[in-house]
Amino acid sequence: SQTIHQWPATLVQPVGSPLSLECTVEGTSNPNLYWYRQAAGRGLQLLFYSVGIGQISSEVPQNLSASRPQDRQFILSSKKLLLSDSGFYLCAWSLAGFSGANVLTFGAGSRLTVL
Amino acid sequence: GQQVMQIPQYQHVQEGEDFTTYCNSSTTLSNIQWYKQRPGGHPVFLIQLVKSGEVKKQKRLTFQFGEAKKNSSLHITATQTTDVGTYFCIPGGANNLFFGTGTRLTVIP
Numbered sequence: 001s002q003t004i005h006q007w008p009a010t011l012v013q014p015v016g017s018p019l020s021l022e023c024t025v026e027g028t029s030n031p032n033l034y035w036y037r038q039a040a041g042r043g044l045q046l047l048f049y050s051v052g053i054g055q056i057s058s059e060v061p062q063n064l065s066a067s068r069p070q071d072r073q074f075i076l077s078s079k080k081l082l083l084s085d086s087g088f089y090l091c092a093w094s095l096a097g098f099s100g101a102n103v104l105t106f107g108a109g110s111r112l113t114v115l
Numbered sequence: 116g117q118q119v120m121q122i123p124q125y126q127h128v129q130e131g132e133d134f135t136t137y138c139n140s141s142t143t144l145s146n147i148q149w150y151k152q153r154p155g156g157h158p159v160f161l162i163q164l165v166k167s168g169e170v171k172k173q174k175r176l177t178f179q180f181g182e183a184k185k186n187s188s189l190h191i192t193a194t195q196t197t198d199v200g201t202y203f204c205i206p207g208g209a210n211n212l213f214f215g216t217g218t219r220l221t222v223i224p
Binding site: 034036042043044045046049090094102103104105106107108109 | 148150156157158159160163203207212213214215216217
């Protein structure tokens with residue numbers, strides 16, 4: 001069966017510090033991978049998605065970046081965090097392809113507080 | 116990507132009352148998916164609707180897809196405190212899947 005792991009679960013970072021959140025998927029190959037952010041009490045904002053190694057699509061301009069160094073590994077980074085980067089970050093995967101069955105499976109999330 | 120409007124944004128109900136949330140799109144959707152996010156948790160897939168006029172049930176939850184495939188609804192019969200959370204509908208069938216603000220349901224015991 002497929003599983004998705006996301007870490008760290010929580011972190012508190014000072015403004016201007018770097019960030020690295022990691023997500024890995026097991027039990028499947030060539031998944032679509034996604035990073036979402038959810039501000040407190042708000043909906044989910046799609047940040048990045050990837051359909052393959054090295055292929056990253058950005059949905060919202062920001063000081064964040066994403067990388068996919070391996071097939072089932074997706075990393076969210078920032079060189080200098082802003083207060084507005086605080087939120088709940090969710091990684092998700094879905095089956096590849098355009099079959100109309102792109103059901104998302106989410107990781108447990110990473111709660112980031114920038115002070 | 117396609118996006119939908121979901122209403123209401125918030126709903127407070129007494130335990131035992133029914134609850135309905137609606138999704139509307141200006142364009143025809145290939146399919147629509149529903150997710151539930153418990154407070155402090157991550158979204159969990161509930162169901163996918165594909166066919167025009169489709170109705171699916173999961174215990175007290177009834178999901179409908181409109182005949183024109185432009186709207187959908189989720190109805191919960193006799194809400195329980197375990198139904199608390201935010202319900203999202205999103206148009207599927209694309210590599211970039213957009214979530215709206217969802218409907219946040221509060222159930223008052």
